[in-house]
Amino acid sequence: MKQTVEILRQRISNAITEVTGIENCDPIVRLSTNPDFGDYQANGVMAIAKKTKTNPRKLAEEIIAKLSIEDICSPAEVAGPGFINLRLKPEFISKQLMAMEKDLGGTLGFEKTKKPQTIVVDFSGPNIAKQMHVGHLRSTIIGDSICRILESIGHKVIKQNHIGDWGTQFGMLIAYLKQDNPEVIDNPDSVHLSDLEQFYKNAKARCDEDADFAEAARKEVIKLHNKDADTMRVWQHIVDESRLHYQPTYDRLKADLHQENERGESFYADKLESIVEDLRKMGLAKESDGAICVFPDGFKNKEGNPLPLIIRKSDGAFLYATTDLAAIRYRADELKADKIIYVTDARQNLHFEMVFAVARMAGWVKEDTELCHVTFGSVLGEDGKPFKTRSGENVKLKDLLDGAVTRALSVVEEKNPELDAETKSNIAKAVGIGAVKYADYSNNRTSDYIFSFDKMLAMEGNTAPYMQYAYARVKSISRKAKANNINIENELAGLKDLNLVEPAEIDLAKYIMSYGEIINSAAVDYRMNYLTAFLYELAQKFSSFYTNCPVLKASDKSRATRLLLCRLTAKCIGQGLSNLLGIDVVEQM
RNA sequence: GCGCCCGUAGCUCAAUUGGACAGAGUCGCGGACUUCGAAUCCGAAGGUUGCAGGUUCGAGUCCUGCCGGGCGUGCCA
Incomplete structure (x- = not known):
């Protein structure tokens, strides 16, 4: 269609x-x-x-x-x-909706792209040995939704989780673990890092106050670079233990990320030397104040002189610019990317502009390969400043999600005390996590937004609970139908043409038709708020229809039409929330 | 200093990229439950789109200059 x-x-x-x-x-x-x-x-x-x-x-x-x-x-x-x-014309509306109904299991009649591309999406990128915090929320869920939307319109998406699993800080982490838990070398599984944050802080503290330890940490960095067996075993263990902390968060967020998507800093570690060498051979990189730099055209520093992209520090160490260049090369050469999307906050704008410029100067990406920095704003606290705890620390993502679920649960308890405990718990998870995600998606991606449990969990307005409630109400109609011995399948099978009369049903019918158009416009600019705005308006139109047009008690002439509208509404909301945004819907709440 | 982003209703935000009368939500106000779930619906109110110019049939959107804010700007990521 x-x-x-x-x-x-x-x-x-x-x-x-x-x-x-x-x-x-x-x-x-x-x-x-x-x-x-x-x-x-x-x-x-x-x-x-x-x-x-x-x-x-x-x-x-x-x-x-x-x-x-x-x-x-x-x-x-x-x-x-x-x-x-x-x-x-009403006949045309009728025809389109019937076509959507025939494709319920598919894309709701939405035509996929004629030019499927291989698109690499780089998102989330948590730091190993640290808890995920609120700063990882947007990249993770926006990136995930971009992947879902691009896949749904027919592109081949390759997810890349660029985890921070390499660097000098691993020296102190490894040294700390070796010192306190020497058994980790021979039997890594015997040691668990129950609290990553504490582990990191302890290691850092010891590094700061104990000179001998600091020296041991430096030695571990060198052993890491030389792939020393004992050191690598401990390093691998830290990475594996960290994954045990962030994977559950991905699962809760319904971010479809797994170990197989990881291509972290360590993956590129042995490719960095050649990045620098190749740029030197091409005459693009040169030494400046002891560091190796590339000076792409059009970038100036404070004094108006060419601005460098530093790819090797004066002490010989590589930087994230080097790693990002290695990653671009890998994605172009090995992954055959037609397009590479980076989902990071807006502050890294200049960095990526320069990296892209250098990658093009070096000829590491083809002319028509798109390099795309999809930026987003910051999450702010109620005071309008970056979201922190009272003690000034980053808010842990786990605590944030726990808070949302707890609040959602108390609302369920209040509204529907008669449900059994397990059902309430499932509803609270869907509503709580959904509220956090939906609030993010419904804002303009590029602007900052103020994080507020009260607003995101409100029943009224453009929120997850409102959407989920609308969905639950449609679904309750099918339950009721069954109880009243109305066979929806039979009624819809007999439907030849829609009978659209009431303003509310005409309005709803026309709006449902534009579902596919909205997915397209959301995909073009990676703007999830177009999709949430559509879903919200759809839910509002449905609510209006619901109060004005009885479905099960409707006359024979219009009941099948209304059943169809209900089914398509549920499908659009369900597919939009669940498949495209990764937000669970519930049958009752 | 330079670069990027932003300034829209009391508050939080939209505005499909230059389209018609700038829309929602929220707060406050007024209505609607014997009727498929009122976590809902319906109604009224709320605006010099920061300011001043310019481009054109048409500007919140593009250009110029101000004012105000955020972020970035050579060895963190």
């Missing part, structure tokens, strides 16, 4: 070609901003009129005269300076 905008765009484009001779021009078809203007509008005629120096209204009239859309719309109208307004 083709999306309605797509069909209209093509038809109008053809008509434009007939009238003006201009081929493949975009008539800019959009959902109408105002119901008075119809359902869709074409905004592109004015620009064409300008280009061809004709009267825009007259041109619009001529285009309409050549336009064949009788199967979709009632006669098109010219409005204002040269808009073309289009109103869908």
Whole structure:
């Protein structure tokens, strides 16, 4: 099933070609901003009129005269300076919804991309031996949703979790573990790091106050680089133990990340030397103040001099710029990426611009390979400052999620005390975690937002609980139907044509149709808030329909139609929340 | 200093990338439960889009200059 905008765009484009001779021009078809203007509008005629120096209204009239859309719309109208307004015919709405119903198990009739790409998405990137904190939330869930959306429209997605599992801090961690738990060398599984944060702090503290220990830590860094067997065993153990801490968080967040997606800093460690050497051989890298630097065009420092991307420090150590360059090369060469997406906060903007520039200078990515930094804003506390605990520490992601689930549970207890404990617990998880994720997604990705349990867990407004409630209400209709011996499958099987009469049902029907269009626009700019806005409006339209149009008690003439609307609404909300955003829906709450 | 992002209703935010009368939510106000789940719905109110110019049929969106804020800016990631 083709999306309605797509069909209209093509038809109008053809008509434009007939009238003006201009081929493949975009008539800019959009959902109408105002119901008075119809359902869709074409905004592109004015620009064409300008280009061809004709009267825009007259041109619009001529285009309409050549336009064949009788199967979709009632006669098109010219409005204002040269808009073309289009109103869908009920038969067409009916046809599209029936097509969606036939594809319930699939993409709801949504057509996949004609040009599938291999897209590498780099996201989450937790630090090993530290707890995940609120700073990892956005990259993890935004990245995850980007993957889900790109996959759903037919691209091949390769996830890359660039974990921080290498570097000088591992010297002290390994030395600490060897000193306190020497048995870890021969029997790693005997030692568990129950509290990562404490482990890290202890190691750091000892490093600061004990000179001998600091020296041991330095030696471990060298042994790490030389792949010393004992050291590597302890290192591997720290990584494995850390995974035991962050994997459950991924699972709770429904972030589809696993060990197989990890390509951390350690993976690139032995590729860094050649990055520097190759850049030197190409004459792109040179020494400056003892460090090896590349000076990509167009970047200036405070004094107006060329700004360096430092790829090797004066002490010989490599930096994250080096690792990122190695990663780009790997992703282009080995993973055959057509596009590489980095999901990190906006502060790393300059870094990635420079890394991308250097990768292109070196010819490590093809001309048409897209390098894309998808940025996001910060999570702020109620005071509008970066979200921290009272003692000024980063808020642990685990604590954050626990807090949300606890609050959700107390609401469930209050609203539905008669449910059994396990059901309540499951609802609380879905609502609590869902609220945190939904609040993030529903904000503009690029702006900062203030984290508030009260707002995200509110029943009213554009929140996860509201969406989940709407879903639960639709679902309760099917339960009720069963209890009343109404066979939904039979009724829908007998449905040949929709009987759309009430304003609320027409409104809902038209809106459901645009589901696929929204997925597309969300995918183009990785804007999850387009999707949440659609789902919210859908839920509102459903709620309005629900209060105005009885379903099970409806006349025979309209009951099947209404059952279909319910089914498609549930499917859109369910698929949107669960499959595209990774937010659980519940049958009852 | 330079670079990036931002400034929209009392508050929190949208605005599909230059489209028609700038929309939601929330707070406060007024209505609706004997009727499929009221965690709901319906209604009214709320605006000089930071300021000043410019580009054009048309600007919250693009350009210029101010004002205010955040972030970044040579050896952390």
